[in-house]
Amino acid sequence: MNIVVVNDDGWGSAGIRLLAKEMTHMGRVIVIAPDGPRSGYGACISVTTPILLRHVEEHDLNGAEVYTTNGTPADCIKLAREVVLKDQPIDLIVSGINHGSNASINVIYSGTMGACLVAAEKGIPAIGWSINSHAADVDLHWLQPFLLEITHHLLEEGVPPRTCYNINAPVGEIEGIRWTRQCGGHWTNELDPIEGSSSKEYVGAWKLGGEFVNDEPDAQDTDIWALDHQLLSITPILIDLTHYGAL
Amino acid sequence: MNIVVVNDDGWGSAGIRLLAKEMTHMGRVIVIAPDGPRSGYGACISVTTPILLRHVEEHDLNGAEVYTTNGTPADCIKLAREVVLKDQPIDLIVSGINHGSNASINVIYSGTMGACLVAAEKGIPAIGWSINSHAADVDLHWLQPFLLEITHHLLEEGVPPRTCYNINAPVGEIEGIRWTRQCGGHWTNELDPIEGSSSKEYVGAWKLGGEFVNDEPDAQDTDIWALDHQLLSITPILIDLTHYGAL
Numbered sequence: 001m002n003i004v005v006v007n008d009d010g011w012g013s014a015g016i017r018l019l020a021k022e023m024t025h026m027g028r029v030i031v032i033a034p035d036g037p038r039s040g041y042g043a044c045i046s047v048t049t050p051i052l053l054r055h056v057e058e059h060d061l062n063g064a065e066v067y068t069t070n071g072t073p074a075d076c077i078k079l080a081r082e083v084v085l086k087d088q089p090i091d092l093i094v095s096g097i098n099h100g101s102n103a104s105i106n107v108i109y110s111g112t113m114g115a116c117l118v119a120a121e122k123g124i125p126a127i128g129w130s131i132n133s134h135a136a137d138v139d140l141h142w143l144q145p146f147l148l149e150i151t152h153h154l155l156e157e158g159v160p161p162r163t164c165y166n167i168n169a170p171v172g173e174i175e176g177i178r179w180t181r182q183c184g185g186h187w188t189n190e191l192d193p194i195e196g197s198s199s200k201e202y203v204g205a206w207k208l209g210g211e212f213v214n215d216e217p218d219a220q221d222t223d224i225w226a227l228d229h230q231l232l233s234i235t236p237i238l239i240d241l242t243h244y245g246a247l
Numbered sequence: 248m249n250i251v252v253v254n255d256d257g258w259g260s261a262g263i264r265l266l267a268k269e270m271t272h273m274g275r276v277i278v279i280a281p282d283g284p285r286s287g288y289g290a291c292i293s294v295t296t297p298i299l300l301r302h303v304e305e306h307d308l309n310g311a312e313v314y315t316t317n318g319t320p321a322d323c324i325k326l327a328r329e330v331v332l333k334d335q336p337i338d339l340i341v342s343g344i345n346h347g348s349n350a351s352i353n354v355i356y357s358g359t360m361g362a363c364l365v366a367a368e369k370g371i372p373a374i375g376w377s378i379n380s381h382a383a384d385v386d387l388h389w390l391q392p393f394l395l396e397i398t399h400h401l402l403e404e405g406v407p408p409r410t411c412y413n414i415n416a417p418v419g420e421i422e423g424i425r426w427t428r429q430c431g432g433h434w435t436n437e438l439d440p441i442e443g444s445s446s447k448e449y450v451g452a453w454k455l456g457g458e459f460v461n462d463e464p465d466a467q468d469t470d471i472w473a474l475d476h477q478l479l480s481i482t483p484i485l486i487d488l489t490h491y492g493a494l
Contacts, residue, residue: 040294042321043355046455047287050441053450067450074289074356075455082438083451105368107488108290108361109321121352121433160493162431181489184409186368191329194297203300203314204330208293208322238490241354242428243483246407 001027001091004084006076008038008098008111011056011068015097018140019129022147023094024062030084031061032076034111035068039100040208043114044072051075053083073111077118092155093119096129099138103130103168103223104185104214107237116164120239126164127151132227133171143169146232150177154234166235168223175230182235183222184215248274248338251331253323255285255345255358258303258315262344265387266376269394270341271309277331278308279323281358282315286347287455290361291319298322300330320358324365339402340366343376346385350377350415350470351432351459354484363411367486373411374398379474380418390416393479397424401481413482415470422477429482430469431462 003023007016011033023029035054049070056066069079073095080090098112107113112128119126129147131138146169154165166182190210197205214224226233250270254263258280270276282301296317303313316326320342327337345359354360359375366373376394378385393416401412413429437457444452461471473480 037295040292042289042291042361044289044291045287045356048284050444050452050454051438052444052452054448055450078437078455079453082436083453105486108364108368108486109292114289114355117355121355123433160490163490163493179494181491181494182487184487186370189329190325191298197297197299201301203302205297205299206326206330207297208325236490236493237488238493239352239355239488240429240431241484241486241488243407243410243485244428246410246483246485247426247428 002085002088003027003029003092003094004080004090005029005031006073006093006095006115007033008041008073010034010036010038011066013099014136014140015099018144019094019097019147020064021061024064025148029064031064031066032080032084033068034073035070038072038111040109041072041111041114042109043074043117045074046071053079073115074118077115081122090124093124093126094129095126097140098130099136100134101130101132101168101227102128102166103227103233104183107166107182113166117239120162120164125155125159127154127167128165129167131169131171138171142172142174146174162239164237166237168227168233170227170230173230174232178226178231178233180223180226180233180235181221183224186213186215188213249332249335250274250276250339250341251327251337252276252278253320253340253342253362254280255288255320257281257283257285258313260346261383261387262346265391266341266344266394267311268308271311272395276311278311278313279327279331280315281320282317285319285358287356288319288358288361289356290321290364292321293318300326320362321365324362328369337371340371340373342373344387345377346383347381348377348379348415348474349375349413350474350480351430354413354429360413364486367409367411372402372406374401374414375412376414378416378418385418389419389421393421409486411484413484415474415480417474417477420477421479425473425478425480427470427473427480427482428468430471433460433462435460
């Protein structure tokens with residue numbers, strides 16, 4: 001079994017190291033990760049710049065091979081198919097473990113999930129993993145036993161066409177697993193002014209920040225509700241964005 | 248009426264100039280566009296770099312105001328809401344006219360549509376326009392009369408929650424308008440090696456290219472089918488990506 005591991009936090013983050021190591025119990029693991037943070041990249045692809053690939057020596061990952069790229073998480077999928085695993089099937093792509101939730105609307109912004117959308121486009125089963133904390137040293141040991149168990153289960157069930165999975169884990173003890181839908185939500189107060197940045201040349205400069213607003217706080221079938229109740233959330237994601245109800 | 252015009256080809260492309268000029272017949276127009284090409288950026292946001300905003304003097308756009316940014320198409324929506332139109336309502340966001348089709352799976356890669364997804368997240372009506380040619384000097388005059396007509400129609404109908412529109416126009420005479428769904432499709436042969444680029448430091452370097460494969464060539468209700476038959480395609484796009492059928 002050929003398993004490709006990607007992420008958007010970049011190679012070396014605790015989340016991708018754990019995920020890669022766990023996956024070696026299922027098959028041959030090839031890590032292809034950005035060489036630095038690509039949070040918020042969505043399904044961005046490198047149209048205007050060359051995509052470089054580097055091999056990295058790693059001896060602490062149960063034999064997983066590691067590559068890094070200056071490209072995006074979405075580019076990693078293309079490098080996996082056409083360069084590193086050229087002419088070999090890819091049986092599974094796992095993305096993450098992202099440091100930070102990708103619940104609700106964040107699926108469109110997430111590089112972690114962007115890579116999964118691209119995998120789904122190629123017909124490759126893909127699972128995105130995120131934990132509800134941005135801390136680099138977040139405690140992942142509560143999540144660890146679920147990584148192989150859920151992956152096995154989803155592959156055995158069979159992944160529907162044009163579909164991938166968005167899995168979000170709470171921090172701390174996991175009290176159950178819930179199938180969920182994407183919660184309605186939006187971001188506000190997103191731009192923090194950088195003081196003293198305005199000039200003759202620029203109107204100003206801002207740092208991206210923001211507050212997430214849950215638009216459905218009372219709904220009990222959403223990914224956010226699951227996270228708020230110490231449940232691991234699994235949302236099937238469809239890459240056909242047509243609003244059939246509106247057609 | 249406050250109308251924000253964005254794109255991913257960058258300020259100065261023929262498509263955005265025409266769209267901005269036409270929209271001045273409906274209300275006050277503010278253009279906020281990337282300062283260069285951002286094709287393939289999807290809903291990418293600038294998490295790791297400051298976002299700068301510049302005012303541009305323009306006297307040939309029926310009074311439209313113009314700003315540019317080093318940021319992404321998605322960032323443009325945030326700048327519109329929180330900086331340029333701070334405390335004022337935005338009644339409509341139009342994106343494009345993109346030089347190149349955004350039919351089928353390209354909705355996830357498209358910066359033009361990425362901006363629309365973000366607008367839909369904020370509850371702002373948004374319409375993405377694309378024409379099926381990458382030529383910088385593509386003849387837009389066949390499309391021009393539809394810009395105001397369709398915009399009026401969609402706003403009068405009312406935009407459903409969490410929805411935006413992906414409109415793709417054929418090149419040349421437009422023989423009708425069709426409501427469509429997103430065609431199944433995928434990309435292949437995407438990485439073109441850059442000759443002589445491998446080194447001790449890199450495995451290699453690639454340019455992003457690729458061939459689009461239509462997975463549903465016989466379906467007659469898709470965006471691609473409409474384009475192939477000289478019809479202007481309108482696809483309603485939902486930002487809830489949950490695969491309800493799989494739940």
